[in-house]
Amino acid sequence: MPPRKKNRQGVRKERVAFRGNRSAPARQKHWTRLARDEGIDELDTETSESVVAKGALSRRRTVIVPDDQTGDDHVRKLLEGTVVVMRGRIAEVDVGDGVWPCTIRRVLRTRQIKERHPVVVGDRVRFSVVHHGEGIADEGVIESVRSRSSELSRRSGRRVHVIAANVDQVLIVSSAAAPEPKPHLIDRYIVAALAGGMEPVICLNKIDLIPTADAGDLLPRYRTLGYLTLATSAVTRNGIDELGKLLANKSTVVAGQSGVGKSSLVNAIEPGLNLRVGEIIEHTSKGRHTTSTARLWPLRSGGYVVDTPGIKSFDVSIVPKPELEMYFEEFVERVAGCKFGDCTHIDETNCAIKAAVDAGDIHPDRYASYVRLYEEPTT
Ligand SMILES: Nc1nc2c(ncn2[C@@H]2O[C@H](COP(=O)(O)OP(=O)(O)OP(=O)(O)O)[C@@H](O)[C@H]2O)c(=O)[nH]1
Ligand SMILES: [Mg+2]
Ligand SMILES: [Zn+2]
Structure with missing residues (x-):
């Protein structure tokens, strides 16, 4: 290790290399300083003699590293939290008493992007802390993502869009008017919920x-299939207590058309x-896509909800066709x-x-929903 310059008691400055395409983190004043001195950046920590301009375009920055955490055998302490929202490449991670802006380590991004989104709302992540120095908010670098217990995904063009992870149930919302x-959109959401490992609630x-x-017969139709159903009004508060009980101590993603x-x-x-x-646009009765980003909100009753933007048509063509019948409850008991044995239930x-x-x-x-999904192109 090359010698390092001490600039004040117990602390040294170190030049570290950052990714060149690293986007600027969002700044918020109220972020917790809880772990200010608990970790160091674990990116390439080779020191550099080269003179590099300071500022946003610099690939190297000075970070403050507490001296008592610089031993070669130092095990870096990571913080753990839940991703509450993604803003471009920045994940906001809730650690319980504060929210940290975190970038995602490139190796994680490259490895996981082929499979699915590397980091999505609801993910449990571990991150190391980067100190930029006086007057600049600390931020994190996500080092690992815990495996997901569930995922709500849809196809978006050629990519799979994972809307949220680690939720127990999907509240599939329609409006009476x-x-x-x-109904067909409800069926799409049910397939996505079941295929992703979540319970649908209608x-x-x-x-x-x-x-x-x-x-x-909309709700009775789904109740007969064994799904939880409920009728609500956000205006008269009809069914709201029941909804509150249903969401308490659970994680729920709220999905459905805009408006x-x-x-x-x-x-x-x-x-x-x-x-x-x-607002509802009078002549179409449709919403205006008021919510633009999926975001997780903790509930006082325990658990959390993820409010999502309305999606007009939810593409579930990532579900292999032969598996579709598994997600139609009333088919399962009859396919035998x-x-x-390989009946598609269409022409046979x-x-x-x-x-x-x-x-x-x-x-x-x-x-009809089943046939439409079955015949929908896969790509
Ligand atoms: N009459 C009536 N209007 C409602 C009710 N719930 C919501 N609205 C109205 O419907 C409109 C759309 O409500 P939002 O909550 O923004 O709908 P959303 O599903 O979140 O829409 P996006 O964010 O665009 O996906 C608003 O004008 C609400 O006031 C209800 O129970 N009864
Ligand atoms: Mg909304
Ligand atoms: Zn059949």
């Missing part, structure tokens, strides 16, 4: 806009949050009755699924 419910919001008698009232429902159960809610003869549709035991909309 403005916009009209879209929520029909804005029930204040229709007479109870007009609610139709159905996802953010309104999250506000209703956690009024302090004051999430921005949108099909003549062909002696198909137990088609027979059940004809007999009125499987809802025609659900079968």
